[in-house]
Amino acid sequence: MSKILIKIDGREFEASEGMTILQAAKEVGVEIPTLCYYEKLEPYGGCRLCTVEAEIRGRSKLVAACLYPVEKDLIVRTRTEKVDQIRKMLLELMLAHAPASRDLQAYAEEYGADKNRFQKESSFCIHCGLCVRYCAEIKKKEVITFVDRGTNREISFIPEIASQECENCKECFPLCPTEALQAAYVLTQALSFPSLQSVTE
Amino acid sequence: MDNAAIDHIINKYQGQARFLIQILMEIQEENRWLPREVLKTVSEKLDVSFRQVMRIATMYKTFSLVPKGHNEIHICMGNACHVRGAERLLKEVQELTGIKPGETDSDGKFSLEIGCCRGNCCSGPVMEIGGKTQDKMSPAEALKNYE
Amino acid sequence: MARINSAAELEERRLGILSKRDPNKLCIAVCNGNGCSGRNEGIISVFTEELGKQSLDGKVDVRATGCHGFCEKGPFVVIYPEEICYTGVTLEDVPEIVAQTVVGNQVVDRLVYTDPATGEKAVRQSDIPYYKNQTRLLMGNNPMINPKDIDEYLALGGYAGLSKALFEMTPEQVLEEIKKANLRGRGGGGFPAGSKWETTRNAPEKVKYVIVNGHEGEPGAFMDRALFTGNPHLVLEGLIIGAYAIGSHLGFIYTRHDSPELLANIRTALKQAEEYGLLGKDIMGSGFDFEVEVHFDIGIFVSGESSALMRSIEGKAPEPTPKYIRTSVSGIWGKPSNLNNIETWANVPQIISKGSEWYSTIGTERSKGTKLISFFGNVCNTGVVEVPFGTSLKEIVYGFGGGIPNGKKLKAVHFGGAMGGSLPASMIDTPLDFDGLAKVGAQIGAGALMVLDEDTCMVDLARFFMKFLSEESCGKCVPCREGVRQMLNILTNITEGKGKEGDIELLEEISEVVGEAALCSLGRTAPAPLLGMLNYFRDEFEAHIKEKRCPAHFCKNLQ
Numbered sequence: 001m002s003k004i005l006i007k008i009d010g011r012e013f014e015a016s017e018g019m020t021i022l023q024a025a026k027e028v029g030v031e032i033p034t035l036c037y038y039e040k041l042e043p044y045g046g047c048r049l050c051t052v053e054a055e056i057r058g059r060s061k062l063v064a065a066c067l068y069p070v071e072k073d074l075i076v077r078t079r080t081e082k083v084d085q086i087r088k089m090l091l092e093l094m095l096a097h098a099p100a101s102r103d104l105q106a107y108a109e110e111y112g113a114d115k116n117r118f119q120k121e122s123s124f125c126i127h128c129g130l131c132v133r134y135c136a137e138i139k140k141k142e143v144i145t146f147v148d149r150g151t152n153r154e155i156s157f158i159p160e161i162a163s164q165e166c167e168n169c170k171e172c173f174p175l176c177p178t179e180a181l182q183a184a185y186v187l188t189q190a191l192s193f194p195s196l197q198s199v200t201e
Numbered sequence: 202m203d204n205a206a207i208d209h210i211i212n213k214y215q216g217q218a219r220f221l222i223q224i225l226m227e228i229q230e231e232n233r234w235l236p237r238e239v240l241k242t243v244s245e246k247l248d249v250s251f252r253q254v255m256r257i258a259t260m261y262k263t264f265s266l267v268p269k270g271h272n273e274i275h276i277c278m279g280n281a282c283h284v285r286g287a288e289r290l291l292k293e294v295q296e297l298t299g300i301k302p303g304e305t306d307s308d309g310k311f312s313l314e315i316g317c318c319r320g321n322c323c324s325g326p327v328m329e330i331g332g333k334t335q336d337k338m339s340p341a342e343a344l345k346n347y348e
Numbered sequence: 349m350a351r352i353n354s355a356a357e358l359e360e361r362r363l364g365i366l367s368k369r370d371p372n373k374l375c376i377a378v379c380n381g382n383g384c385s386g387r388n389e390g391i392i393s394v395f396t397e398e399l400g401k402q403s404l405d406g407k408v409d410v411r412a413t414g415c416h417g418f419c420e421k422g423p424f425v426v427i428y429p430e431e432i433c434y435t436g437v438t439l440e441d442v443p444e445i446v447a448q449t450v451v452g453n454q455v456v457d458r459l460v461y462t463d464p465a466t467g468e469k470a471v472r473q474s475d476i477p478y479y480k481n482q483t484r485l486l487m488g489n490n491p492m493i494n495p496k497d498i499d500e501y502l503a504l505g506g507y508a509g510l511s512k513a514l515f516e517m518t519p520e521q522v523l524e525e526i527k528k529a530n531l532r533g534r535g536g537g538g539f540p541a542g543s544k545w546e547t548t549r550n551a552p553e554k555v556k557y558v559i560v561n562g563h564e565g566e567p568g569a570f571m572d573r574a575l576f577t578g579n580p581h582l583v584l585e586g587l588i589i590g591a592y593a594i595g596s597h598l599g600f601i602y603t604r605h606d607s608p609e610l611l612a613n614i615r616t617a618l619k620q621a622e623e624y625g626l627l628g629k630d631i632m633g634s635g636f637d638f639e640v641e642v643h644f645d646i647g648i649f650v651s652g653e654s655s656a657l658m659r660s661i662e663g664k665a666p667e668p669t670p671k672y673i674r675t676s677v678s679g680i681w682g683k684p685s686n687l688n689n690i691e692t693w694a695n696v697p698q699i700i701s702k703g704s705e706w707y708s709t710i711g712t713e714r715s716k717g718t719k720l721i722s723f724f725g726n727v728c729n730t731g732v733v734e735v736p737f738g739t740s741l742k743e744i745v746y747g748f749g750g751g752i753p754n755g756k757k758l759k760a761v762h763f764g765g766a767m768g769g770s771l772p773a774s775m776i777d778t779p780l781d782f783d784g785l786a787k788v789g790a791q792i793g794a795g796a797l798m799v800l801d802e803d804t805c806m807v808d809l810a811r812f813f814m815k816f817l818s819e820e821s822c823g824k825c826v827p828c829r830e831g832v833r834q835m836l837n838i839l840t841n842i843t844e845g846k847g848k849e850g851d852i853e854l855l856e857e858i859s860e861v862v863g864e865a866a867l868c869s870l871g872r873t874a875p876a877p878l879l880g881m882l883n884y885f886r887d888e889f890e891a892h893i894k895e896k897r898c899p900a901h902f903c904k905n906l907q
Contacts, residue, residue, distance in 0.1 A: 219661075219662055219663035222643070222646065222660065222663055226605060226644060226646055249663075256665045260666065260822075261646045261647045261648055262647035263606075263647040279567030279568060280567045280568050280765060280798055280813075280816075281568045281724040281725055281798065284725045284726060284800065284804060316647065317567045317816070318565075318566075318570070319606060319607070320382050320564070320569075320573050320607070321382045321383060322419075322724035323383045323422075323730035323731065324383060324386060324387075325724070333386070333389075336386050
């Protein structure tokens with residue numbers, strides 16, 4: 001695979017064609033925060049925490065590092081004032097749902113995010129989709145799905161499949177960046193009261 | 202809805218999974234809602250995961266996973282109707298029928314849905330019953346015609 | 349009907365259709381558009397019945413047409429060849445029209461349009477100022493065509509553009525002509541259609557797709573369906589020409605599911621075009637193959653976004669999936685896919701027939717041609733107009749719209765729905781222009797213009813748009829889903845008298861992050877209406893927050 005010269009935070013690196021900014025940065029030890037990223041899964045671009053500034057041919061734009069492919073003469077800035085401001089706000093928005101999440105709290109400290117800035121709506125879920133995608137892409141079981149849309153979007157276990165598959169797997173639990181218990185809770189509820197599981201509630 | 206009816210619809214699209222949305226649409230049109238069992242059958246016949254079928258069935262407003270009333274009332278909440286008093290109209294219809302958006306009354310006569318723009322902005326605020334615009338009529342009169 | 353196998357045969361077919369027509373035969377054209385048909389359901393059969401009573405069966409044609417555009421004064425009935433136009437026609441008026449006009453050759457005076465400003469009557473449709481002052485290049489044929497009959501489109505010179513493209517031009521020349529005409533996308537962005545076509549044409553993948561975006565999810569936008577329902581072949585002809593230029597053999601029409609008339613007309617048009625050899629294999633004997641599939645939006649705004657729309661065509665959930673590769677390079681199933689909206693495609697046949705030079709004479713320097721505008725809200729007339737770019741908003745609101753009803757004052761106009769922007773009344777002289785309007789914060793969007801009078805509360809309107817987006821977005825990415833949720837909370841609080849010092853600044857801060865970090869173009873433009881309102885109507889927000897007062901006396905908790 002051919003090599004491309006790129007610049008990350010002022011230092012020059014060689015990256016391979018086809019890599020994303022996030023992969024290239026990881027390889028050379030530059031940290032970019034992520035929540036919905038997991039190397040075994042297709043990149044998703046949902047949390048936007050990996051937003052960085054990418055400059056190409058003199059034009060700068062904000063992009064998601066987990067999706068943006070490296071290209072020749074790309075200049076990446078991972079910690080500009082703008083990038084930090086965006087990350088801080090994103091963390092504050094997510095903390096309104098999962099104030100107790102350790103991952104979120106650690107990042108909040110780094111970016112000075114205030115977990116009480118927004119009205120709390122403790123759903124625990126930040127819709128990173130790791131459980132949904134892991135179950136579909138790796139386990140090929142497709143037990144968990146997103147239902148509904150917009151601000152009503154939720155995750156939901158499909159009871160009929162969950163009752164057969166989940167007991168011996170539960171591999172998605174530790175992936176959850178908010179509360180592994182949340183997944184377990186939704187699952188238990190689905191298994192115990194399948195008839196109450198209305199996907200449109 | 203029986204399997205033969207579902208098969209008939211699926212066969213129209215040669216059982217191709219990429220027509221999932223059209224197939225669900227035709228089932229919804231014929232049956233007026235999408236029972237879970239029917240969705241399972243569709244998932245098996247098209248060889249699409251049940252998860253994907255559920256994802257699509259819950260994403261679009263047109264699909265309903267609960268039975269709908271015989272007459273569907275649709276009130277437009279688009280901006281043209283909004284500035285012409287759609288909220289007042291909705292309130293009035295809610296009082297008349299005793300149901301809220303997304304609900305069906307106990308005798309299955311009416312379902313109430315809100316949505317937006319059918320492109321009939323000159324008649325706003327627009328109420329449709331059974332797909333027909335109820336123009337120049339009070340909500341009470343319009344509903345009476347469908348009792 | 350036999351296939352058409354050459355350019356000459358198309359012309360022969362057209363002359364054949366015309367020769368069978370008696371130019372003096374009466375034709376009653378009844379508008380069957382969305383606005384009119386709801387008010388006089390069944391009028392066609394009443395006309396037929398009444399003609400039967402007068403023993404005029406077969407001696408007079410009755411034609412159901414698409415939208416004429418002047419929806420406020422509908423239902424419309426136009427009697428050709430004299431073009432006698434009646435407005436506000438009800439079922440009860442039919443016997444009188446038949447007896448007086450059809451049999452007696454007399455005009456029914458009370459149904460004739462009277463200009464409210466001058467008191468002058470206009471008997472012919474084209475003499476009504478509303479029509480006279482437009483440039484109806486796209487919509488003009490609507491009253492003269494039965495959209496379910498391809499012959500009526502052919503009679504007016506339909507498919508001549510396609511014939512010219514296929515037999516007199518190379519695909520490169522067609523592309524060049526569109527680029528020279530500077531045709532810009534009418535769906536919202538105003539992106540040059542020619543460059544987009546070129547990208548798809550030049551993309552390395554051999555299989556390419558072309559798509560008609562007929563989603564029209566912007567509330568208040570109803571001009572695209574008026575055009576597509578009323579003249580489906582015009583859009584189809586444009587699409588086939590585009591496919592030829594791009595080198596595509598499969599096209600998709602992505603359209604609304606909730607308009608039965610539109611759907612029926614599209615299906616009929618596709619079937620008839622295929623029978624005539626204008627679609628399918630070896631089109632008109634040229635060797636070019638092209639087929640079309642119909643797909644539906646079934647009720648979610650986000651599926652109008654290009655990548656979400658393409659997922660939907662694949663049969664998947666309509667969620668945007670940007671990979672930083674343009675859909676014109678990698679779209680449906682990873683193949684280069686060129687997406688244009690209905691109005692953009694409809695412009696193509698005339699550019700090919702009459703040439704880019706002619707087209708360039710219409711409009712402004714950088715926005716060429718005409719634009720369909722649907723206008724509604726607090727305006728005397730609601731309807732669709734087609735005007736050249738450069739027309740002032742004032743002309744649209746007061747000239748065509750007839751001004752503000754009930755003696756109220758104009759407060760603002762709002763373009764582009766939930767992703768557009770508002771302009772205060774003081775800027776009403778701004779001309780219609782992609783770049784000019786974008787500069788002042790009111791993207792044309794698809795062309796839905798909402799007129800707002802002094803009783804409108806801008807804070808409530810901002811809340812309304814935010815609510816719309818919270819329900820109509822996909823919810824995939826954090827900035828859009830959570831940012832919109834919080835902005836809606838804050839705006840709701842402000843309208844309920846619970847606004848706090850610092851709310852405006854917080855709204856601006858969230859807007860900035862949503863605008864920069866959201867995943868798709870819908871998310872990134874979600875804060876646009878709010879930012880525009882904060883720019884032009886900031887004092888109104890401040891009055892709600894600081895004085896607990898709604899200057900428009902609209903918010904109930906603040907009176």
